[in-house]
Amino acid sequence: MREFKVTWWEPTDRERQWLRRYTSTDEHKCASTGSFCNAMVEFGEADILYTKDGYIDGGREDRKPPDSDPRWPKACDACGRPFGEDDPFQLFGRRVYVCAATGERMTLEKAPVGSCWDAWWISERRKEGPIGCAYMVGPDHRSLMVKLPGNHDWLIDSRASNCTKPDDKDHLCWVRHGRPEDGTLHVDKNGNTCAAGAGSIAVPGFHGFLHHGILKEC
Ligand SMILES: [Zn+2]
Numbered sequence: 481m482r483e484f485k486v487t488w489w490e491p492t493d494r495e496r497q498w499l500r501r502y503t504s505t506d507e508h509k510c511a512s513t514g515s516f517c518n519a520m521v522e523f524g525e526a527d528i529l530y531t532k533d534g535y536i537d538g539g540r541e542d543r544k545p546p547d548s549d550p551r552w553p554k555a556c557d558a559c560g561r562p563f564g565e566d567d568p569f570q571l572f573g574r575r576v577y578v579c580a581a582t583g584e585r586m587t588l589e590k591a592p593v594g595s596c597w598d599a600w601w602i603s604e605r606r607k608e609g610p611i612g613c614a615y616m617v618g619p620d621h622r623s624l625m626v627k628l629p630g631n632h633d634w635l636i637d638s639r640a641s642n643c644t645k646p647d648d649k650d651h652l653c654w655v656r657h658g659r660p661e662d663g664t665l666h667v668d669k670n671g672n673t674c675a676a677g678a679g680s681i682a683v684p685g686f687h688g689f690l691h692h693g694i695l696k697e698c
């Protein structure tokens with residue numbers, strides 16, 4: 481039985497960046513993945529740019545090196561097919577988060593199992609709005625995400641696939657108590673909920689409970 485301590489992660493104003501090439505047409509299918517061809521090399525770290533409304537500005541056009549820069553990947557990471565001149569040159573970015581307890585910094589894709597963060601991009605627009613699984617907003621008006629084994633992200637405040645009250649917007653399929661910041665986060669069925677499950681979470685390769693700040697396999 482695996483156990484993982486829940487740790488709290490906060491966003492920074494920095495992002496990790498990659499130089500990315502990919503194919504964006506339907507004309508080629510990657511011989512290896514069957515999807516599009518793709519390649520990324522690490523480029524470094526930079527301040528996140530925001531729009532005037534305070535949202536992250538995904539447009540990094542002004543900040544990327546010229547197409548002639550030798551650091552751009554030359555061929556697909558999966559199949560080795562060389563990119564053409566018309567394939568996009570993209571400066572790709574992911575926000576850096578910091579672990580409140582240890583000061584470790586990384587992107588959420590790399591964060592260890594048990595990492596917890598607020599998916600503020602969901603709850604931000606609903607600060608004054610209702611609470612419930614249909615809105616993906618929990619009792620503290622946040623949308624908490626927990627990293628599970630297999631790199632699955634669990635949005636605790638979302639609707640369970642086996643929810644028994646699909647027409648009810650205001651209940652929570654998983655009921656949260658405590659706070660991830662102080663190790664007391666606890667998820668069960670005590671509250672306005674439905675009959676789905678017993679408060680556990682199941683994804684391919686993992687089934688467990690989040691009790692008293694610990695993610696426990698069962
Ligand atoms: Zn490919």
Ligand SMILES: [Zn+2]
Pocket residue numbers: 613639640643644645651652653673674675676
């Ligand atoms: Zn439900």
